[in-house]
Amino acid sequence: MRAEILRLVDQIHREKDIEQEAVFIGLEAAISSALLKKWGEETAVQVFIDRKSGEVTATVGDKALGHEQLREQLGRLAAQTGKQVLFQKIREASREVVYLEYAKKLGTIATGSVMRYEGSAIVVGLGKVEGYLPRSEQVSSERFRINDRLKAYILDVQKNGNQVKIILSRRDPRFVNALFEIEVPEIRDKTIEVLDIAREPGHRTKIAVSSTDANVDCVGACVGVRGSRVKSIREELFGEKIEIVPWNEVPELFIVNALKPAEIVSIDLDYDTRRARVYVTPDQQSITIGKRGQNVRLASALSHWDLDVVTVSEDDIRRLKTEDVDEGDEIGTLVGTARGGADADTALKERAPGEAAGKAIEYIEIEPAPEESAPEESAPEESAPEESAPEESAPEAPAPEAPAPEEPEPEEPEPGQVPGTAPAADAENASAPEQTATEAPAVEEPDASPEEEAG
Numbered sequence: 403m404r405a406e407i408l409r410l411v412d413q414i415h416r417e418k419d420i421e422q423e424a425v426f427i428g429l430e431a432a433i434s435s436a437l438l439k440k441w442g443e444e445t446a447v448q449v450f451i452d453r454k455s456g457e458v459t460a461t462v463g464d465k466a467l468g469h470e471q472l473r474e475q476l477g478r479l480a481a482q483t484g485k486q487v488l489f490q491k492i493r494e495a496s497r498e499v500v501y502l503e504y505a506k507k508l509g510t511i512a513t514g515s516v517m518r519y520e521g522s523a524i525v526v527g528l529g530k531v532e533g534y535l536p537r538s539e540q541v542s543s544e545r546f547r548i549n550d551r552l553k554a555y556i557l558d559v560q561k562n563g564n565q566v567k568i569i570l571s572r573r574d575p576r577f578v579n580a581l582f583e584i585e586v587p588e589i590r591d592k593t594i595e596v597l598d599i600a601r602e603p604g605h606r607t608k609i610a611v612s613s614t615d616a617n618v619d620c621v622g623a624c625v626g627v628r629g630s631r632v633k634s635i636r637e638e639l640f641g642e643k644i645e646i647v648p649w650n651e652v653p654e655l656f657i658v659n660a661l662k663p664a665e666i667v668s669i670d671l672d673y674d675t676r677r678a679r680v681y682v683t684p685d686q687q688s689i690t691i692g693k694r695g696q697n698v699r700l701a702s703a704l705s706h707w708d709l710d711v712v713t714v715s716e717d718d719i720r721r722l723k724t725e726d727v728d729e730g731d732e733i734g735t736l737v738g739t740a741r742g743g744a745d746a747d748t749a750l751k752e753r754a755p756g757e758a759a760g761k762a763i764e765y766i767e768i769e770p771a772p773e774e775s776a777p778e779e780s781a782p783e784e785s786a787p788e789e790s791a792p793e794e795s796a797p798e799a800p801a802p803e804a805p806a807p808e809e810p811e812p813e814e815p816e817p818g819q820v821p822g823t824a825p826a827a828d829a830e831n832a833s834a835p836e837q838t839a840t841e842a843p844a845v846e847e848p849d850a851s852p853e854e855e856a857g
Contacts, residue, residue: 405456406456407429407451407456407458408456410425410429411425411426411429414492418492418495418496418499419496419499419530420492420495420496420499421495422453423453424491424495425492425495426451426453427491428487428488428491428492428495429451429488430449430450430451431487431488431491432484432485432487432488432491433449433451433458433460433472433476433484434447434448434449434460435483435484435487436476436483436484437449437460437462437476439483440476441462441463445462445463446461446462446463447460447461447462448460448461458472460472493564494564497561497564497565497566500530500531500566501559501561501566504531504556504559504566504568505559507556508556508558508559509555509556509576509580510555510556510580511553511554511555511556511577511580511581511584512526512528512533512553512554512555512556512568512570513528513551513552513553514526514527514528514529514533514551514552514554515527515549515550515551515552516546516547516548516549516550516552517532517548518548521537522536522537522540523535523536523537524540524546526552526554526570528568531566531568532568533554533556533568533569533570534567534568534569534570535554535570535571535572536569538573539557539569539570539571539572539573539574540572540573541572541573541603541604541640542603542604543604543640544572544604544640552572553581553638554570554571554572554577555570555571555572555574555576555577555580556568556569556570557569557570557571557574572603573603575599575600575601575607576599578599578601578607578609578635578639578644579596579599579609581635581638581639582596582609582624582635585626585631585632585634585635586623586624586626586631588613588618588623589624592614593613593614593615593618593623594611594612594613594614594618594620594623594624595611595612595613595614596609596610596611597610597611597612597649598610598704599704600700600701600703600704601700602696602699602700603642604639604640604642605642605643605696606642606643606644606645606696606697606700607639607642607643607644607645607700608645608647608660608700608701608704609624609644609645609646609647610647610648610649610656610660610704611624611646611647611648611649612648612649620646620648620649621646621648624646625646632644632646645662647659647660647662647704653671653678653705653707654669654671656705657669657678657680657701657705657707657709660700660701660704660705661680661690661697661698661701661709663689664682664686664689664690664697665682665683665686665689666680666681666682666686666690667681667682667683667714667719668680668681669681671707675708676706676707676708677707677708677709677710678707678708678709678710679710679712680698680709680710680711680712681712681713681714682711682712682713682714683713683714683715683716683719684713684715684716687711687713690711691711698711
């Protein structure tokens with residue numbers, strides 16, 4: 403009997419992973435319950451089991467009972483009651499063990515297989531216990547079948563009656579963080595820190611990382627050789643897009659990094675309301691906003707700034723790059739930031755009063771844009787007067803930018819010159835094809851009246 407008690411305690415300890423002391427306490431409570439069943443509830447009962455020899459002694463009121471006397475006193479009904487109490491104590495001890503075990507694993511990844519569906523929830527086998535993946539913590543685009551292997555984030559551990567309920571999640575952003583800790587050893591040893599995560603489950607995730615070692619590239623370490631590390635994480639997330647964003651303490655630079663691959667012209671920050679106006683060109687507007695607003699929404703959640711996307715035409719930027727702008731001109735500040743980087747906005751705000759905005763823009767410029775020279779206004783070419791009769795109308799006046807050349811007044815034909823023809827010297831410079839002027843022979847004509855001469 404004594405050896406059987408020790409063997410029973412050891413077997414329960416190994417199978418249920420319960421401490422031997424907890425099993426001995428359960429046995430003592432079972433024997434006490436059996437004695438109370440026989441002697442009455444009002445009887446004072448005390449039971450002790452020797453941990454080394456397995457000897458059982460009890461005190462019932464003022465009477466002490468040894469090991470053999472207890473076997474004679476306890477009947478079948480009392481033994482049945484003691485058995486139920488023992489099983490209950492074992493279940494309670496087993497529940498406590500499971501609770502303490504998974505309470506330590508809270509916030510880590512659990513791997514199991516799909517056992518069954520309970521409504522829309524999935525019951526996952528985790529070895530000796532079962533995990534519960536409710537519908538609210540599932541990704542709508544993911545589908546699992548019975549016996550499929552899956553990984554999930556341990557979100558919560560609850561005591562539910564005689565059982566421990568382990569709540570799992572695949573939607574929580576910390577699930578992505580835990581996957582990176584498994585795949586990237588630099589994150590486990592704290593060389594790289596994951597500072598924030600913004601996620602739309604099943605579609606897209608942005609993760610902000612920074613490195614405590616200047617010699618370690620935080621983005622390259624997370625991506626891996628040829629993208630091997632991030633590729634395995636994407637496969638676990640059923641192809642969800644993952645963007646790794648380098649952290650920066652300067653809000654302007656961090657917002658620019660968070661909005662990539664979009665190219666930002668400038669950013670205006672309002673620290674009181676934590677609202678930022680992001681200026682982009684028309685061709686970058688759709689990239690900045692993203693599909694159904696995903697890019698700007700995730701960037702806003704990652705940076706903790708409310709982002710407003712404002713479109714600025716390229717003509718305004720080109721105009722302000724070549725012209726001086728007044729101090730305080732909002733678009734002028736915009737162009738200065740575009741050409742000088744994120745520090746340009748600060749430089750423009752801190753410039754001395756009265757300093758021309760155009761000079762400030764020129765000072766902070768990093769990569770000067772090619773200046774577009776205005777087309778030179780060419781003066782109209784002076785051409786020889788066309789061959790025309792004196793009664794023809796004058797040529798049209800040129801554009802108002804340049805004064806029209808004065809047309810020489812027609813001169814009276816010289817003696818011997820045919821009316822309506824240019825002199826020989828002027829004919830050589832005319833733009834029309836060269837014509838050879840023939841001199842008319844002098845012919846003596848009778849005197850004519852003034853009307854005939856005018857004709």
